[in-house]
Amino acid sequence: MPRESVLLKVCHLYPDLLNLYGDRGNVMAFVRRCRWRGIGVEVVAVDLGDEVDFREMDFLFLGGGSDREQGLMARDLVRRRECLREAIEDGLVVLAICGGYQLLGRYYRSADGRTIPGLDLLDFYTEAGASRLIGNVAVEVVIEGERVKVTGFENHAGRTYLGRIAPFGRVLAGHGNNGRDGTEGARYKNVFCSYLHGPLLPKNPRLTDHLISLALRRRGLPAELTPLDDGLEAAASEVMLRRLLGPGKA
Amino acid sequence: MRVLLAVLAGKIVAWLVRFLKRGRGSSLPGLVALKIHPRLLSHFVRQVRRGVVMVTGTNGKTTTNNMLARMVADAGLRAVVNAEGANLVTGIATAFIRAASWRGRIFCDYALLEVDEATFPRAAAQVRPGAVVVTNFFRDQLDRYGELDRTVALIRDALADLENVRLILNADDPLVAQLAATGHAATFYGLGRHAEVSPTSTAAREGRFCPFCGHALTYDYYHYSQLGNFRCPSCGFSRPRAQVEGEGVFAGARYSRCRLRYPGGTQELVLGQPGLYNLYNALAAFAAGLFLGLDPARMAGSLSSYLPATGRMERFRCGEKPVLLNLVKNPTGFNEGLRALLHLDPPVDLLIALNDNDADGRDVSWIWDVDFEMLEGMQERINLIFCTGQRGEEMAVRLKYAGVPLGKIVTEGRMEEAVRGVLRASGSSACLLATYTALWPVERILCRYAQRERAPEGLPSLS
Structure with a gap:
């Protein structure tokens, strides 16, 4: 079914500021996979100080940056908190990666013991660790009742501990949230948080399509998607799963 | 005695690597020798007659260092050079071991060393260079270094710990130009305005903010990425005047050229490599050569006949x-x-x-x-x-x-x-x-x- 008349609004927060580790690839993947199916998409880039109403958006991407950039973004987001909270409660589809993920929680406790408040939208907190958790990761994620293996690359000093909130997935290989409890990321309503770079969405098309479906459903539109040829993505994922989990487990 | 043992072991490993055809052996001999004698570099450096130049930065290290090596060789001087991008401490040690006699003696005028950014603090502390060339800072292999800000800070701190060092800095890169604040004497090199400059930068920009006050920098124009004529509207930090400057730049398909202006004259420069970044490498090498007292006309000649190292275009x-x-x-x-x-x-x-x-x-x-x-x-x-x-x-x-x-x-x-x-x-x-x-x-x-x-x-x- 051609759906050019549909126009999903993709909000890319601070694209100039938070462009570490190729995370902009997440926005590219969402947009491409919509357009390949004839679903119209518009990307709205929001910079520091710009006006935006998150409730009008269909997909929000929040990436990570260096410490300085992260500080700038936190200051800017604090004044938008209420608007973001309402949108999230209303089912806005959000992908928050690494620093963007940490920011949605209650607080970040730095190595020197200072507590930096988060937006307190989701029930988790993060503490700085002595070493960075770095490496390739495989996570098992449940998408629409089906177990899917998701791959990516983590690189974070923060250890995140979840409160009353579900993880994004279960670690099969790698460190995940804190290297201890086997959880990776967090999930609340249509908000997906993860430490995985890679970037996450282009490498994991099942997840991307799930986010697109959720966005369509929130608008009251039919959410079944035309299947695409994902041979290249599957091959790339298999290479990493075989390396991390051994042959036969991919 | 320990020196002898270390050099001997290094030489044997180098010979074995070559004999067994196991790779090119540009790091392993140094790795072994340093295990035996951790301060081996200091031992070698003491014997270098005129001085040590280190080249660091993200891109252009190998080319800049090889260009400088070519100019030094053409001037009839001897240099120890770590070629082929073997730019960790082990690679530097290997270069010295190869050049040393069996008894660990080195006979050379200069040591010209390209050094990985993350290795720079450790290498500089051991080698105490007389001049340091910094080419540029771009985002590179983040999982190895952490974020770029930290890399720059590491190099800044390492430079601050040195004494009697001449800095040779890229004037067009704010992340590099700021290193003059370490208080050392600095020579700046850069490109003048030319036809291909851009009013905007499309690349992921690293130097968006003033390294001193954090305010967003403004640009008259960009060469590429964050290289250009920058200025901080808040604290006044701006592109320093370049003593070695490329004017009338042309960067073509098969070659690039410019007029080199330096204190005391100008030289026409033609390079057999395309791209602005190769001109930057040549300017950096030329500025370093000037500091070493090489003849400008001869340097321009050396650069014109320079052939790139493996895999550099x-x-x-x-x-x-x-x-x-x-x-x-x-x-x-x-x-x-x-x-x-x-x-x-x-x-x-x-x-x-x-x-x-x-x-x-x-x-x-x-x-x-x-x-x-x-x-x-x-x-x-x-x-x-x-x-x-x-x-x-x-x-x-x-x-x-x-x-x-x-x-x-x-x-x-x-x-x-x-x-x-x-x-x-x-x-x-x-x-x-x-x-x-x-x-x-x-x-x-x-x-x-x-x-x-x-x-x-x-x-x-x-x-």
Whole structure:
């Protein structure tokens, strides 16, 4: 079914500021996979100080940056908190990666013991660790009742501990949230948080399509998607799963 | 006694590596010798007659250092050089071991050392260089260094700890130019305004903010990435005046040229390599040469006949087909490599070899910061794109999302097959781009099917 008349609004927060580790690839993947199916998409880039109403958006991407950039973004987001909270409660589809993920929680406790408040939208907190958790990761994620293996690359000093909130997935290989409890990321309503770079969405098309479906459903539109040829993505994922989990487990 | 043992062990390892044909042995002898004598570098450096120059920064280290080595050699002076990008402490030690006698004696005027950014603090503390060249800072292999800010801070702190050192700094890069605040005497080099400057920068910009006060920098123009004529509207930090400046810049398909202005004169410079970044490398080497007291006219001559090191825009010929081989290791360099496609005879077949060993960067997500989207605008110029290496499949995914049609993407895990494939494909020319550890295997295979072009032919005469 051609759906050019549909126009999903993709909000890319601070694209100039938070462009570490190729995370902009997440926005590219969402947009491409919509357009390949004839679903119209518009990307709205929001910079520091710009006006935006998150409730009008269909997909929000929040990436990570260096410490300085992260500080700038936190200051800017604090004044938008209420608007973001309402949108999230209303089912806005959000992908928050690494620093963007940490920011949605209650607080970040730095190595020197200072507590930096988060937006307190989701029930988790993060503490700085002595070493960075770095490496390739495989996570098992449940998408629409089906177990899917998701791959990516983590690189974070923060250890995140979840409160009353579900993880994004279960670690099969790698460190995940804190290297201890086997959880990776967090999930609340249509908000997906993860430490995985890679970037996450282009490498994991099942997840991307799930986010697109959720966005369509929130608008009251039919959410079944035309299947695409994902041979290249599957091959790339298999290479990493075989390396991390051994042959036969991919 | 310990020195003798260390040098002997290093030399034996070097000989064994060569005898067994196990790689090129540009690091292992140093690794072994340093295990025996951790302060071995200081022992060697004391014997260098005139002084040590270190070259660091993200891109252009190898080329700049090799250009400087060429100028020093042409001046009839002897130098120890760590060639081939072996730029960790082990590689530096290996270079000295190779140059040393069996008794650990070194007879040379200079040591010219390119040094990895993360290694710089440790190497500088041991070597105490007389001059340090800093080329530029771009985002590079983040999982190895942490974020760029930290890399720059590491080098700044290491420089602050040195005494009696001359800095040779890129005036156009705010992240580099700020290093003059360490208080050392500095020579700046840079490019003047020219026809190709851009009012905007499309690349992922690292130096967006003033390193001193954090305010966003403003630019009159950009050369590329964050290199340009910058100024901080808040604290007044701005591009310093360059003592060595390239004027009347022309960066063409097969060569680049400019007029070098320096205190006391000008020289015409013609390089057998394309691209603004090669002009930057030449300016850096020239500025360092001036500090060493080399003759400017002779330096310009050395630069004009300089041939690039392996994989730095090296030209080959496979039958009639021109082939370009280039090392890619970060988004800025990769973008430059892709732009070179515009100068090749279309249609071009492309090979990209992506590995994810430590030296390549274990996190391959950096390929998403490369502007592959530019390929969409030159689709009719491109025939096939072969993706190979440990993460070739990942590369194929990147191309797909850049809008490259699936029919043009060939994933071939076997490197031999991939190189043969790109050479046999129907295009008029071929371009091979490889990350660090993929470069040597690709080159080895390429050399079986293609001839290296030796003389930089077709350069315009200076007269």
